Amino acid sequence: MQRKLLAAATALFLVAQPMRSAHADATDAQIARIVDEGLSHSQAMANASELMDGIGPRLTNSENFDKAADWALGKFKAYGLSNVHKESYPFGVNWNLDGWSAKMVQPRTIAMTAMPVAWTPPTNGAISAPVILAPMSKKEHFAKWRGKLAGKIVLVSLPGEASQSDKPQFHRFDGKELADLDKYELPSDELEPYKDFTKSVSFAYELSQFLKAEGALAMVRKSYRENGLVTGEGYNIDPAKRLALPFMELSSEDYRRLARLEIAGKPPVISLEIAAHTNDADTDADYLVADIPGSDAGAGYVMAGGHFDSWIAADGATDDGVPSVVVIEAARIIQSLGVKPKRTIRFALWSGEEQGLLGSIAYIEKHLATRPVDSNAYGVERFVKWTTQFPISKGPDYDRLKAYFNLDNGAGKIRGIYAENNVAATPLLKKWLAPFDGMGAGTVVAGRTTGTDHQYMQAVGLPGFQFIQDPLDYGSRVHHSNIDTLDHAPPDDVRQAATIMAAMLWQAANSEAVLPRPPLPTAPSKANPFKVEDPDKE
Amino acid sequence: MQRKLLAAATALFLVAQPMRSAHADATDAQIARIVDEGLSHSQAMANASELMDGIGPRLTNSENFDKAADWALGKFKAYGLSNVHKESYPFGVNWNLDGWSAKMVQPRTIAMTAMPVAWTPPTNGAISAPVILAPMSKKEHFAKWRGKLAGKIVLVSLPGEASQSDKPQFHRFDGKELADLDKYELPSDELEPYKDFTKSVSFAYELSQFLKAEGALAMVRKSYRENGLVTGEGYNIDPAKRLALPFMELSSEDYRRLARLEIAGKPPVISLEIAAHTNDADTDADYLVADIPGSDAGAGYVMAGGHFDSWIAADGATDDGVPSVVVIEAARIIQSLGVKPKRTIRFALWSGEEQGLLGSIAYIEKHLATRPVDSNAYGVERFVKWTTQFPISKGPDYDRLKAYFNLDNGAGKIRGIYAENNVAATPLLKKWLAPFDGMGAGTVVAGRTTGTDHQYMQAVGLPGFQFIQDPLDYGSRVHHSNIDTLDHAPPDDVRQAATIMAAMLWQAANSEAVLPRPPLPTAPSKANPFKVEDPDKE
Structure with missing residues (x-):
């Protein structure tokens, strides 16, 4: 069984899909028109300002997400797309x-400088109390603090020390770094790669229960970022397991000041206020879909997407508002051609990505493929378990989806594309990117990327890819933080990305050749069947 | 005349002071005790937390400065210093x-994210109004906006674009960089090196007058820093020329969001509130002085200092609270020896440094030297003009001050000392720093540093020096900003600096040899008497 699977995995990257269409490939003239429209007549930054500056952050299933969704659906309609709807x-x-x-x-x-942790209960007015520094990261830490927390606001993080990192915070890839991305990643047989993450979500809930039982008033954590940045990331979205106490995040500087004063024996008094409201009747979230219909109903469709949801800090500009605007702009650019593609081109703006790719998982389950998932799994737990269940069953669109292109590595320009281990797709991807070599975007690498919406398409054997983008200051300081504003999206990068996304979609929609895909994945063999786990390993 | 001056300037660096004392040099054993006390029994971080975390920022001549001053005077007294007083x-x-x-x-x-600009008038409750983007940097720009500003909050800065700098924000000097500091800087004959700065202070006043006359409600500028950092620097301290309107600074991200919305034709409405109070009866500021008396009244004194004042953002930790605590800690370390130095050791905590070295200028005028300065010059204007007036007249302590060591380059550890063009002092400085080579502090460089309190001692020919410190993230993000907290002062750096400052003072106080000094400076000759100014140059 294991040997068979190994053979299947090897074959996976060598089997191309048969050619199904007799339509001509996209012409060079059409690529030239896409370049002109995308670079010289861009609407991307104007749209980005409407969304980021005017509407702001878009937490999944919030009123502001709905407002932004109406805006995006309006744009798709204004650009003449069909089948514009939410699911x-x-x-x-x-x-x-x-x-x-x-x-x-x-x-x-x-x-x-503070951010409430997303989905926290509100404080119902200001809470004022002395703090106590009681760092806890697992249940075994509770005993030490039992009986000491009543009436306190609890600082639950280790204060640590400020970073002395001398790495540049803004960066563009050079040629060597791009070449280094060309690394095939051997398939993993680890069943739950994100299990520590599930644990931490579950621990926040248990911690809040413990603190509440002890009579504490609120819990406060330190931002994982330095230099005044806060994020407010939170994952406790299970309505049956809401946090029992208000949960606030402070900047590292503010948190450590409180910690020092407490350690010096003079616990400071702080005042916290969080105003928030819920609509418990509304438990469903939406993602958005819009089509440019193809001329050949039997030719399937190609697709691009980004996630429209954000966290609550700042405007969610680089994650993933600007890439979402790039998706909309790609639709506008293609519509400007006035030519019907052979295949339908579908644009998706996901939601629930930040809580575990939940929107794209829902799309997959509805249209592409299903797995025998635990129906009780919620949010992050659902995400973590989803990738590991077999068998996979094909959905109605499984064979129809010919390509999916995802954009979710910030607002940096496109430098190429990850083949996501689907190395058989490399030649065709290279061909389609060749016109954009001079824009710095010609690189195709074998490497995989995870943690965003192409991931589970790729996991069920579909040709889902993510673009390589210049990192800029996305990972170093902007991602999820209170400076994730449109400032961190250089306009030249944004129009380049939209142009290339449009051109890739256009070529994929009209190409005679289609991207190869692996066979339907089955449970992987053990990479090393003779490995014995250390029983001390947690 | 010019040739004579050139000769004098050349001689300046060759003439050492005569040896005046028969006392023995500091013993190696005393240096060893200083190292032990400073590194193994440091009180610096505990004191730093009391000052920075507990008391906070110390704007010159504010109530919080006075509170902090009482704290510092209390420390000096607790450590048994004499002559502890304010001037x-x-x-x-x-x-x-x-x-x-x-x-x-x-x-x-x-x-x-905002900071009021220091010394701004308060708003007296919240002001709410639409913004108008009207960048103005000189009077010639006023005409364009006349008649358009009534009822508006005016965005007066150019929005610009976010930095794409790929320089690391945290840094320690390597050997080459230290060696590169060893550059003798030819004396300048420019009469007003800071004249653009005076102009900008004066322009802020004129701009506020114009905006008020136009019926605008408040002025708003963009922070010169990025990534959510604000400073609130302000220089309009002349009681006769107070700003006519409330003046707020916004983070670059927040400012540019407003600007984009305004440019897109939908001027956002903002609400500003600044609460501040003045005490117009109190126009005098204080600096602090404390002595460890010497055994030889005729041997003069040596001195160390930092400026105790800060701006209003965060806690003024690295500028210059921690160096001030280092000065206090050096006093404590020396007192722990229980041995009287030959010369008096004086500790100074300046004020008004941020508005133009005003405290140290006052000390110089009272004790060291006077210049024929314009008595109408105020604040920054006084600072700018002070260095250029001749003749210099010796004050009562001119010959008595044998060394001044300043610490004001952030909270990084000491890497050596700037000879400040007084190259004749290099051998003795090298001798005194030699024990600290292994702590990375043995470098003596010819280079000059300006903009802090040793500058005008050095300008009147006194042996005033500034230590070289590792830059860390001082210049790149912390300096004057809302993250200038104790987090950015690594404890190991702080105790090293205090130890070395104590040892330098101890050696300077007991050394037979004294640091050479230049002759009393006179007006410099023109560097190039044949240079003709371009009449188009502003």
């Missing part, structure tokens, strides 16, 4: 942040 | 920031 899926609570404040009031009054 | 000098207004907020309220409500 919904079970998500969890509808939660809306209305405002917050965090102050130290003893030994002196100062405003602190 | 006062004319400064300007007494201004105290009580709180602030900045929100965008249309098209949506979000909190913005």
Whole structure:
């Protein structure tokens, strides 16, 4: 059985799909028109400002997401797309942040930089109390603090020390770095690659229960970023397991100041306020779909997407608002050609990505493929378990989806594409990117990327790819943070990305050759069947 | 005349002071005790937390400065120093920031990252109005906006674009960089090196007058930093020329969002509130002095200092709270020896440094040397003009001050010392730093540094020096900003600096040899007497 699977895995990258269409490939003239429209007549930054500056962050299943969704559907309609609609899926609570404040009031009054942790209960007015530094990261830590937390606001993170990293925070790939991405990643047989993440989500819930039982008033964590940045990331969306206490995040500087004062024996008093409201009747989230219909109904469709949801800090510009605008702009550019593609081109704006690719999983289950998933799994748990269940069953569109292109590595320009281990697709991807070599975008690498919406398409054997983008300051400081604004999306990068996305879609929609795909994946063999796990390993 | 001056300038660096004392040099054993006390029994971080975390920022002539001054005087007294006192000098207004907020309220409500510009008038409650983007940097720009500003909050900065700098933001000097600092800087004959700075201070006043006359409600500028950092630097301290309108600084991200919305034709409405109070009866500021008396009244004194004042953002930790704590810790370390130095060791904690070295200028004028300065010059103007006036007249302590060591390049550890063009002092400085080579602090370079309190001692021919410090993230993000907290002062750097400052003072106080000094400076000759200024040059 294991040997058979190994053979299947090897074959997986050598078997191309048969050619199904007699239509001509996209002409060079059409590529030239796409380049002109995308680079000289871009609407991307104007649209991006409407969305990011005017509407702002788009937490999944929030009122602001719905407002932004209406805006995006309006754009697709204005550009003449068809089948413009939302599809919904079970998500969890509808939660809306209305405002917050965090102050130290003893030994002196100062405003602190803070973000409520997403989905936290509100405080119902300001809570004021002395802090206690009680770092806890697993249940075994509770005993030490039992009986000491009543009436306190609890600082639950280790304060640590400020980073002395001398790495540049803004960066563009050079040729060597791009070449280094060309690394085939051997398939993993680990069943739950994100299991630590599930644990941490579950621990936040258990911690809040413990603190509440002890009579604490609120829990406060330190931002994982430095230099005044906060994120407010939170994952407790299961309506049956809401956090028992308000949960606030402070900037590292503000958190450590409180910690030092407490350690010095003078616990500061802080005042926290979180205003938020929920709509418990609304437990379903939506993602958005819009089509440019193809001329050949039997030729299937190609697709591009980004996730329209964001976190709550700043405007969710680089993650993933600008890439979402790039998807909309690619639709506009293609429509400007006035030519019907052979295959339908579908544009998707996902949601629930930040809580575990939940929108794209829902799309896969509805249209592409199903797996025998645990129907009780929720949010992150659902995400973590989804990739590992077999057998996979084909859905109605499994054979029809000929390509999916995802954009979710910030707002940097496109430098190429990850073949996502589907190395048999490399020649065709290279051909389609060749016109954009001079824009720095010609690289095709074997490497995989995970953690965004192409991942589970790729996991069920579909040709889902993610573009390589210049990192800029996305990972170093902007991602999920309170500076994720449109400032961090250089306009030249944005129009380049939209142009290339449009051209890739156009070529994929009209190409005679289609991207090869692996056979339907089955459960992998053990990479090393003779490995014995260390029983001390957690 | 010019040739004579050139000869004098050449001689300046060759003439050492005569040896005046028969006392023995500091013993190696005393240096060893200083190292032990400073590194193994440091009180610096505990003191730093009391000052930075517990008391906070120390704007010159504010109530919080006074509170901090009482704390510092208490420390000096607790460590048994003598002559612990304040000295006062004319400064300007007494201004105290009580709180602030900045929100965008249309098209949506979000909190913005802001700092009032120091010394701004308060708003007296919240001001709410649409913004107008009207960048102005000189009077010639006023005409374009006349008649358009009534009822508006005016965005007066160019929005610009976000930085794409790929320089690391945290840095320690390597050997080559230290060697590169060893560059003798030819004396300048420019009469007003900071004249553009004076102009900008004066322009802020004129701009506020123009905006008020036009019926605008407030002025808003963009932070010169990126990534959510704000500073609140302000220089309008002349009581006769206070800003006519409230002046708020916004983070680059928040400012540019407003600018984009305004450019897109939908001017956002913002709400600003600044609470501040002044005490117009209190126009004098103080600096602090404390002595460890010497055994030889005729041997003069040596001195170390940092500036105790800060700006209003965060806690003024690296600028210059931690170096001030290092000065206090050096006093504690020396006192722990229980041995009287030959010369008196004086510790100074300056004020008004941020507005133009005003405290140290006052000390110089009172004790060391006077210049025929314009008595109408105020604040920054006084600072700018002070260095250029001749003749210099010796004050009572001119010959008595044998060394001054300044610490004001952030919280990085000491890497050596700038000879500040006084190259004749190099051998003795090298001798005193030799024990600290293994701590990375043995470098003596010819180079000059300006903009802090040794500068005008050095300008009147006194042996005033500044230590070289590792840059860390001081210049790149922390300096003057809302993240200038104790996090950015690595404890190992702080105890190293205090130890070396104590050892330098101890050696300078007990050394038979004294540091050479140049002859009393006179007006410099023209570097190039045949140069003709371009009449188009501003």
